Amino acid sequence: MKRNLLTAVCMAILLAGTALADGGADIYKAKCALCHGPDGLAGTPAGKALKAVSFKDPAVVKAKDADLIAAVTNGKNKMPAFNGKLSPADIKAAVGYIRTLAK
Ligand code: HEC
Numbered sequence: 001m002k003r004n005l006l007t008a009v010c011m012a013i014l015l016a017g018t019a020l021a022d023g024g025a026d027i028y029k030a031k032c033a034l035c036h037g038p039d040g041l042a043g044t045p046a047g048k049a050l051k052a053v054s055f056k057d058p059a060v061v062k063a064k065d066a067d068l069i070a071a072v073t074n075g076k077n078k079m080p081a082f083n084g085k086l087s088p089a090d091i092k093a094a095v096g097y098i099r100t101l102a103k
Helices: 002-021 024-031 045-050 058-062 065-074 088-101
Strands: none
Touching: 024 088, 065 088
């Protein structure tokens, strides 16, 4: 009985965590759209100036999630590192959102 309660509490915490990490669109709009544009095509002045990539670019479409997560975490050329600024779950959610923009 006690064990079931514990399991239920763990499940609730897990579900709450997923719900938070689900805010990929909000994170993207707040932290990424400035350079990458609301549509992910990097057509903003900052995106053009820094030569940000379009998320429809075949290289990005083909890249593994882990590679994109690493680029966001550690930065890449003029792309700023988000390590410490966003949690790993938030970075993962933002990359998940990028995938929806590539379609
Ligand atoms: C200050 C502008 C700027 C911001 C803000 C920014 N990026 Fe970028 N991003 C870039 C630039 C420039 C590149 C191109 C880097 C390169 O390959 O030279 C890039 C590249 C990328 C790539 C492709 C990496 C690869 O492997 O080719 C991904 C994915 C990415 N950004 C995701 C994000 C996410 C997610 C956020 C928000 C959390 C974000 N970016 C915020 C400028 C920015």
